[in-house]
Amino acid sequence: MKYYSLAVIIGLVLPWGCGQKKDTIHIATKPMTEQFILGEMLSLLIEENSDLHVKITKGVGGGTSNIHPAMVKGDFDLYPEYTGTGWLVILKKDTLLPPDKLYAELQKEYSREYGLKWVAPYGFNNAYSLAVSNDAAEKYHLKTFSDLARYPDRFIFGAEYDFYEINDGYTDLCAYYDIKFKKNLDMDIGLKYEAIKSGNIDVMNIFTTDGQLSGANLTVLDDDKHFFPSYYCATVVREETLKEHPELEGILEKMKGILTDSEMAGMNHEVDVKHRSEREVAAEFLQKKGLLKQDNHGK
Incomplete structure (x- = not known):
């Protein structure tokens, strides 16, 4: 009878007794509430529908400028990104395209240049826009930017300092739509909502x-x-990761078209104003959409 050393026995037993270690998907997010919520949604869906483990790196400093090269290098597997950012910042394009054509071109160039794939636009567009009070919208029948041009020198405009200084900001906007405001005010970004509420x-x-x-x-x-520019959000994922885990793309596709602008704003509100956790808010939304089981994911 042969006698095996304890070390050999442990070496033989451990892989079976403890099970194989899960592969880990590394998600990155930019330093903003919306991205934290989206990162949690992606994590919850992956863990719900696969044997993969997920690690989220929240709030990567510099956002896209640091996440993108880390994705190409392989430090991260996927992250939520905006079409306008990919087009203008990464591909350095200066000619805008309609949203559908923009997405198609992003897919081609990201795959060719970086081995990255855009998957399943979530549905919402986190872009610049203009807002008026519901009362003003009803009184003057305001639905579009062009509608503002029909009332020259009637409305007071408010924005933070940067909006008056950036390219494609206040001056270019007014020229493009031929809008003439009665007055414009420079104010802190946190005061705009109170200013429009007070008139x-x-x-x-x-x-x-x-x-x-x-x-x-x-x-x-x-x-x-x-x-x-349009800033529709979708998942950017390494093509190499999809090859290693072919089940992953189908899971990411579950995010396709599930979010409107108002729904994303509502979740941001839950975290920023009501101080709920990003994971709890993300889990609650996915459960309402029937994409996550009713359990303790959000706790």
Whole structure:
């Protein structure tokens, strides 16, 4: 009878007794509430529908400028990204395209240049827009940016300092739509919502998924001539990761078209204003959509 050393026995037993270690998918997010929520949604869906483990790196400093090269290098497997950012910042394009054509071109160039794939646009567009009070929208029949041009010198515009200084900001916007405001005010970004609520301004610039939009009694106007770039959000994933885990793409596709601008704004509001955890808010939304079991994912 042969006698085996304890070390050999342990070596033989451990892989079977403890099970194989799960593969880990590394998700990155930019330093903003919306991205934290989206990262949790992706994590919950992957863990719910596969044997994969997920690690989220939240709030990567520098956002796209640091996440993108780390993706190419292989430090991260996937992250939520915006079409306008990919087009303007990564591909360094200066000619805008309609949203559907923009997405198709992004897919081609990201695959060819970086081995990355855009998957399943979530449905919402976190872009610049303009908002007016519901009362003003009803009184003057305001639905689009062009509608503002029909009332020269009637409305007071408010925005943070940067919006007056950036390219494609206030000056270019007014020229593009031939809008003439009665007055424009430079104000802190955190004061705009209070200013329009109190009537100190009539029109302000916003991001379409601002958490403060929820319950603010504002009408977001349609950029009917497409002045601002579109910033539809989708998952960017390494093609190599998809080859290693072919089940992953089908899981990521579950995010396709599930979010409107107002729904994303509502979730941002839950975290920013009501101070709920990103994971809890993400789990609750996915459960409502029938994409996650009713359990303790959000706890």
